[in-house]
Amino acid sequence: MADGDKNRVIVLAIVEGSLSVAKAARRFGVTRQWIHRLLTRYRAGGLEALEPRSHAAHAPAGRIPDDMRARVVALRDQLVSGGLDAGAESIRDRLTRADITPPATSTIYRILRAADRVTPEPHKRPRSSWQRFQAAAPNACWQSDMTHWQLGDGTKVEIISWLDDHSQFLLHITVHRTVTVRTVTDTFLSAGRNHGLPASTLTDNGRIYTTRLAGHHGGQGHFEHLIDSLGIEQRNGRPGHPQTQGKIERFHQTLKRWLTARTDATTLDALQALLRAFQHVYNHERPHRANDRRTPAETYEAVPKNAPRVGLLGKFWRVRHDTVDTVGVITLRRRAR
Structure with missing residues (x-):
């Protein structure tokens, strides 16, 4: 039985034959969730809505509007000429901050590659292998x-x-x-x-x-x-x-x-x-x-800043009085020097 015919039989068995969803699921070997989806489609569009739907993406990968492609390439050129980072992530950030819904980072990279703006580096060390240190708070270091x-x-x-x-x-x-x-x-x-x-x-x-x-x-x-x-x-x-x-x-x-x-x-x-x-x-x-x-x-500015840990305990503090000689010379000693 074709998928479209099977969908219609299932729905009609429930709508006209008074079969319960649970019994229909057992009889036709499908899930109850699938039957509920079929019933929703039937109520919205009748029997024609039960025909199998295409699994192809609504907006196939790579089918990016020409104006978006041009904007990505132009932004890349602008950042490069300005001496700024011009990778796919940087371009996506700039588009987002300009209130423009950007393509995925991987899509931006493909656009740049197709426009001869990047050279693939297959032997580059993956970032996942880096061991990176970062201080826990501002002003910690x-x-x-x-x-x-x-x-x-x-x-x-x-x-x-x-x-x-x-x-x-x-x-x-x-x-x-x-x-x-x-x-x-x-x-x-x-x-x-x-x-x-x-x-x-x-x-x-x-x-x-x-x-x-x-x-x-x-x-x-x-x-x-x-x-x-x-x-x-x-x-x-x-x-x-x-x-x-x-x-x-x-x-x-x-x-x-x-x-x-x-x-x-x-x-x-x-x-x-x-x-x-x-x-x-x-x-x-x-x-x-x-x-x-x-x-x-x-x-x-996102979190509180660190500060120096000035330790006064354990140190000996004293007030010292020195005399300036008649020609204005004073000798100060520190650490025995």
């Missing part, structure tokens, strides 16, 4: 590093950044002729005034951050002494293992790609203006994969 850049006339400069480990929020970014220890402490305190101080910091072993690989000759560095006095834990990556500071390393790639897409700045002030513009885009306009496609600013 700040990462910092400096990177090199040059002005339009070839003058070499250095850029220092402070990045929140939990949210990827860019707390501070400035350009300098040379980044010194004093630059590190000044920029750290500036970020702290604007966003509160962190519970810990994570940097490489550069002398601007730590003297631990220099045998502590001369005692703690200026930055080390500062954060120690504030009750902030200092952590440093293992030498020769930059993956420990992976977030700030990856951030510098994003920064340089964005700067490369723009006209070269010819002065420090002009470059600093570009960095301020980048900071806004990075924090407020660029969704991040690690943040469930939220922007760093949204993630940074």
Whole structure:
């Protein structure tokens, strides 16, 4: 018996033959749920509605409107020219934030591939194999590093950044002729005034951050002494293992790609203006994969922030009085030096 004929027999046996749904299910070897669906279709459209329906998708995969395809490709080109992430997920985020119902990420990828906008990378390491660390809360840990850049006339400069480990929020970014220890402490305190101080910091072993690989000759560095006095834990990556500071390393790639897409700045002030513009885009306009496609600013403000653990117990505090000599000289001793 054809499926359409069987459906009609089942429905007529119930409607005209007074057969119960349970007995009809046993007699015809179908489920009661299926019979209820047939009865719903019959009441809505009569016997013609009982004909077998096509299992083909209502909107077959790949049948995306031409205007949507054009929009995806144009958005890809726009993001690439702007030096921003332009993958399928980033494009889907941009469409969603523009109140446009986007295709699936896999569909966007196929559109880009068909338009020769991407090159498949079959040997790329799967993301599922990555072991990723993320601080539990905003200000639980700040990462910092400096990177090199040059002005339009070839003058070499250095850029220092402070990045929140939990949210990827860019707390501070400035350009300098040379980044010194004093630059590190000044920029750290500036970020702290604007966003509160962190519970810990994570940097490489550069002398601007730590003297631990220099045998502590001369005692703690200026930055080390500062954060120690504030009750902030200092952590440093293992030498020769930059993956420990992976977030700030990856951030510098994003920064340089964005700067490369723009006209070269010819002065420090002009470059600093570009960095301020980048900071806004990075924090407020660029969704991040690690943040469930939220922007760093949204993630940074989503939960309460951590703070330094300043421990006063177990320390001996005293008031000391020193005398200034007749020519205005005073000698202070710290840690037997």
